[in-house]
Amino acid sequence: MIDPTTPLEKGVSLNTAQVLLEPPLGRKVMELDDVTVAFAGRKAVRDVSFDVHEGEITALIGPSGSGKTTLLRALNRMHDTVRTASVTGRIMLGDTDVNAGSTDATLLRSRVGMVFQRPNPFPTMSIYENAVAGLKFNGVRKKALLDEAAESALIGAALWDSVRDRLKAHASTLSGGEQQRLCIARALAVEPEVLLMDEPTSALDPIATKRIEELVGELKHRVTIIIVTHNMQQAMRVSDRCAFLLMGEDKAGELIEFGPTAKLFSEPTDPRTLDYVNGRFG
């Protein structure tokens, strides 16, 4: 227990800190209920339950092998492509049951976008074509809508000013950080409700990482973000809420603690969380 008379930080009393610790709750966008992902019968992550709120950034943290990425990929059914994978438990996106047979995976993925570890713009497409690729995949053909969405997404990804004069240039002419922002723009253009980010800065240098982090903070008013990161400072800087996962004894990842980021890092309830955020392992 923390002694209520001890200030947490210089000049911050516990009362103000308490306010910081609990961000206001928005509408629930996603609900995870006992989600378990197994490959060929072996559980990779098990029994994870938490809610994701609108306009917030939820970070999944934990050491390697704790199932962060595996869990993230279950949220937009990326495991569909792996024959041996099975996802059990319930994942709700609003009123939609993500894993229900009646839910079309392609429609679901247009509502739940994804950004990957390494920038992966389509190499044969121009910057503009990359930005509108998702829209075209989803049957949007109206030029006006494509242009509007592309511009808005590129502005949203803080890329518009540097590429507006060379939209026809190949995506490979961009730097690594710019390519990753193009990938974010590509995901944003479809106007998803949720954006999944799988360690989006792990292949980038510190400056590009900083820009992406700033961008993530700005984007949360546009789209609800779930971000996987193995960088605790990053989780602390960008996220509102944090899920801490750890590999259990049966090698399956499990959720140790879920809560407001500030609380998770300052006064976690589980000793393992405290050890991890203090860098005692992982």
Place this chain on the structure above:
Amino acid sequence: MTTLSFDASSDPILVRRERIQSVAAASLGRRKIYSKIAVGVCWAFLVVAIIPLVAVIVYVVIKGLPAWSTDFFTHPTYPEGIPGGGVWNAIVGTAEIGFIGTAVAVPLGLLCGLFLAESDGRAAAAVRFTADVMTGVPSITIGIFGYIAIVKNFGYSGLAGAFSIGIIMLPVIIRAGETAIRGVPGHLNEAALALGARRATIARKVVVPAAMPGIITGVLLAVARGLGETAPLLLTIFGNQYMQWNPTKPMNALPLVIFENSSQPYADLVQIAWGAALLLMVVVLILSVGSRVLAAVLQKERR
């Protein structure tokens, strides 16, 4: 409770989200049909492409299996009218010719492939081009070369056949070896370099072992291809009715048995040809399946 949701009628992003999602939902049916048709066309072409392959295999099995008997595997070819003839001499011939050809072509081809993989010079480009051209040269041309180079000077022999078969296998092994070695990630090379290893050591200890699954697959496929060649053997080993273990003498081989017996007017000799065809097919099948299994096992051991 504070809520961060927006007024849907005014927020441009929510408006656009609505529009995009309605287009996506409305076009879903069309996209599904398009996808189904595309996948269906792929399946249809797959079936069309596979029919002749399956037909050949099934036909050879049906026709060839009745020929298989103990005599077939243990007796040499007998002339028409004498029952109990087999292809034992041809099996021995094919095995010896294949073994000698492989023994010569594999070290040559792999070292050559290693050189090509490690070098981008003009000599390498020339060798690579030659190997590519040789892959496409009709095998009868190789046969004529073997005839002129060996048979004209030393007479017909199993060795002359092994020479021709080796030449057939050589470019395949060179290119397979090069591809396998080039497939080894460059950072392994760099890691060894940074430890002070010399090029030859790196090749022997790091690169070639890492490329081994690919090399084995390539070599076995080359052997399979070499064993099935007929034209080079026709012009070099002459054929032999009798048992012949000595590769410096004219020998018989399975492709030759197929070629010669299938054009005979006698049913039992044609039967022998079918049996030999089935045997050759089984050997080639074992080689290519074996190469894959071996590569998979090696690959698994790495993990």
